[in-house]
Amino acid sequence: xxxxxxxxxxxxxxxxxxxxxxxxxxxxxxxxxxxxxxxxxxxxxxxxxxxxxxxxxxxxxxxxxxxxxxxxxxxxxxxxxxxxxxxxxxxxxxxxxxxxxxxxxxxxxxxxxxxxxxxxxxxxxxxxxxxxxxxxxxxxxxxxxxxxxxxxxxxxxxxxxxxxxxxxxxxxxxxxxxxxxxxxxxxxxxxxxxxxxxxxxxxxxxxxxxxxxxxxxxxxxxxxxxxxxxxxxxxxxxxxxxxxxxxxxxxxxxxxxxxxxxxxxxxxxxxxxxxxxxxxxxxxxxxxxxxxxxxxxxxxxxxxxxxxxxxxxxxxxxxxxxxxxxxxxxxxxxxxxxxxxxxxxxxxxxxxxxxxxxxxxxxxxxxxxxxxxxxxxxxxxxxxxxxxxxxxxxxxxxxxxxxxxxxxxxxxxxxxxxx
Amino acid sequence: xxxxxxxxxxxxxxxxxxxxxxxxxxxxxxxxxxxxxxxxxxxxxxxxxxxxxxxxxxxxxxxxxxxxxxxxxxxxxxxxxxxxxxxxxxxxxxxxxxxxxxxxxxxxxxxxxxxxxxxxxxxxxxxxxxxxxxxxxxxxxxxxxxxxxxxxxxxxxxxxxxxxxxxxxxxxxxxxxxxxxxxxxxxxxxxxxxxxxxxxxxxxxxxxxxxxxxxxxxxxxxxxx
Numbered sequence: 001x002x003x004x005x006x007x008x009x010x011x012x013x014x015x016x017x018x019x020x021x022x023x024x025x026x027x028x029x030x031x032x033x034x035x036x037x038x039x040x041x042x043x044x045x046x047x048x049x050x051x052x053x054x055x056x057x058x059x060x061x062x063x064x065x066x067x068x069x070x071x072x073x074x075x076x077x078x079x080x081x082x083x084x085x086x087x088x089x090x091x092x093x094x095x096x097x098x099x100x101x102x103x104x105x106x107x108x109x110x111x112x113x114x115x116x117x118x119x120x121x122x123x124x125x126x127x128x129x130x131x132x133x134x135x136x137x138x139x140x141x142x143x144x145x146x147x148x149x150x151x152x153x154x155x156x157x158x159x160x161x162x163x164x165x166x167x168x169x170x171x172x173x174x175x176x177x178x179x180x181x182x183x184x185x186x187x188x189x190x191x192x193x194x195x196x197x198x199x200x201x202x203x204x205x206x207x208x209x210x211x212x213x214x215x216x217x218x219x220x221x222x223x224x225x226x227x228x229x230x231x232x233x234x235x236x237x238x239x240x241x242x243x244x245x246x247x248x249x250x251x252x253x254x255x256x257x258x259x260x261x262x263x264x265x266x267x268x269x270x271x272x273x274x275x276x277x278x279x280x281x282x283x284x285x286x287x288x289x290x291x292x293x294x295x296x297x298x299x300x301x302x303x304x305x306x307x308x309x310x311x312x313x314x315x316x317x318x319x320x321x322x323x324x325x326x327x328x329x330x331x332x333x334x335x336x337x338x339x340x341x342x343x344x345x346x347x348x349x350x351x352x353x354x355x356x357x358x359x360x361x362x363x364x365x366x367x368x369x370x371x372x373x374x375x376x377x378x379x380x381x382x383x384x385x386x387x388x389x390x391x392x393x394x395x396x397x398x399x400x401x402x403x404x405x406x407x408x409x410x411x412x413x414x415x416x417x418x419x
Numbered sequence: 420x421x422x423x424x425x426x427x428x429x430x431x432x433x434x435x436x437x438x439x440x441x442x443x444x445x446x447x448x449x450x451x452x453x454x455x456x457x458x459x460x461x462x463x464x465x466x467x468x469x470x471x472x473x474x475x476x477x478x479x480x481x482x483x484x485x486x487x488x489x490x491x492x493x494x495x496x497x498x499x500x501x502x503x504x505x506x507x508x509x510x511x512x513x514x515x516x517x518x519x520x521x522x523x524x525x526x527x528x529x530x531x532x533x534x535x536x537x538x539x540x541x542x543x544x545x546x547x548x549x550x551x552x553x554x555x556x557x558x559x560x561x562x563x564x565x566x567x568x569x570x571x572x573x574x575x576x577x578x579x580x581x582x583x584x585x586x587x588x589x590x591x592x593x594x595x596x597x598x599x600x601x602x603x604x605x606x607x608x609x610x611x612x613x614x615x616x617x618x619x620x621x622x623x624x625x626x627x628x629x630x631x632x633x634x635x636x637x638x639x640x641x642x643x644x
Binding site (some may be wrong): 012015291 | 505
């Protein structure tokens with residue numbers, strides 16, 4: 001097969017009708033441009049929205065849930081071993097919220113290869129005293145460094161400095177909503193009461209804004225040491241261990257394993273936030289569907305133009321066949337035409353897609369809910385570009401396939417005798 | 420005795436639409452190397468149909484066709500294309516030049532397809548053919564810039580490029596005025612006399628036919644002379 005000649009003829013036919021060719025190529029370019037832009041923007045937004053929750057959610061969370069005692073007396077009675085027992089007389093009064101033997105557990109987690117890192121946490125319900133009324137809220141004792149490294153705590157601090165939690169004794173960071181309600185600014189001292197009635201004075205060193213309004217109205221952060229002191233507990237007192245894994249898909253398995261190993265409740269991210277994954281998947285699906293539809297429409301454009309070209313070039317096809325080009329050669333010529341329109345249009349589409357998404361990336365996008373975001377989010381995933389080029393190749397090949405098969409079947413005798 | 424180039428054995432063809440009509444009826448003849456044959460007959464006598472069967476482009480017939488004593492009937496489309504490329508040159512009533520290409524490229528196209536010689540050599544060969552036909556000064560022009568007579572001469576040059584065993588013509592002068600008909604006929608005559616080129620020309624021009632070595636006259640699908 002003389003491919004060089006085939007390409008040469010295809011090129012001449014293409015250039016002879018360059019305006020038509022250009023229109024066909026622009027169709028593909030437009031399709032690919034929109035495909036790339038749409039997907040980049042959609043997944044960028046998706047990642048942002050998911051990040052809002054998922055970035056701050058540990059992959060596996062270890063804690064002690066308040067539950068009634070498993071060893072209810074009636075279960076211990078051998079007479080009722082085979083019965084269904086619903087009498088529960090021992091209440092969950094004495095169960096402790098702290099994780100037992102937390103130091104050893106953290107050591108074990110630290111040594112686990114699958115783990116990226118962990119952050120201990122203490123959560124406690126508190127009241128913020130505001131004149132004569134008390135605002136119900138929650139206090140989280142955190143390890144600021146680990147929290148910043150794993151859960152991007154720093155990103156959500158809108159005023160003050162997160163590191164001050166560690167450096168200044170008896171300090172607190174308040175949610176912006178809460179701070180507004182309490183009428184405090186940085187440097188002020190607020191009164192906080194524990195559930196057990198002890199009162200403390202804490203210095204406000206910063207505000208944070210998570211993007212979830214309800215959350216910002218009730219939450220506050222202190223260092224672990226402050227929280228332990230505040231609750232009157234010893235320095236091994238920890239209520240949660242938040243684990244971030246290297247591979248998030250392992251979370252359910254790891255959670256199950258830790259549950260057995262450490263005798264603590266373990267919750268994985270997939271169970272805790274299943275609705276987010278569903279939402280992202282559907283949004284992605286829609287973006288892909290729209291993008292692919294655009295490409296298919298472009299494919300029909302190419303199909304039409306090739307069909308027209310074949311009617312126009314009947315004579316050419318007839319003489320090529322008469323002088324010794326086989327049906328296959330003719331088919332190849334038209335396929336080359338179709339695919340080169342596709343690849344040319346597709347490559348331009350990638351370029352324009354990239355440019356358009358860069359432009360969107362520059363558009364200001366300020367929202368109170370997302371303090372760290374200043375422009376529209378764009379996901380520059382090279383995968384989209386590969387899919388775009390691959391798909392433009394496939395659609396144009398399909399669009400070229402039927403017309404070129406038709407061209408290969410043209411009977412030169414009919415054309416030549418028809419003159 | 421010169422070699423037999425083309426043999427038709429009992430070739431028949433029927434059209435079935437709308438009623439079955441026998442268009443060719445049991446045609447047998449030979450063409451020898453160096454023959455200058457013309458096929459004449461009234462419109463509708465089947466002379467063009469016969470030519471397209473002999474050219475291997477029409478494969479829907481009964482009987483056998485041999486080119487160089489090799490059976491062609493029943494071969495695959497790709498093999499037939501190869502035979503046309505290598506052994507047969509065509510000149511039609513209409514020139515069928517490709518307007519996208521220059522004259523030179525048009526002439527070279529069948530040889531590029533054959534791909535036996537490098538492109539530079541082919542270019543040289545094509546120029547030679549154009550020179551024989553007296554149109555080498557047009558080589559760089561696009562095909563659609565030529566006059567009717569020039570186009571037909573380019574088509575003849577294209578038919579000659581692969582040194583075919585036989586040149587087949589379907590009314591090659593049908594679209595030309597008297598002057599150009601004369602030129603084209605002289606070219607055929609020259610090819611036959613100087614290069615011993617075998618030619619098979621279908622025509623209804625009696626004066627054209629009268630000047631050839633051998634006339635096959637057809638009527639109602641049969642050879643009558």
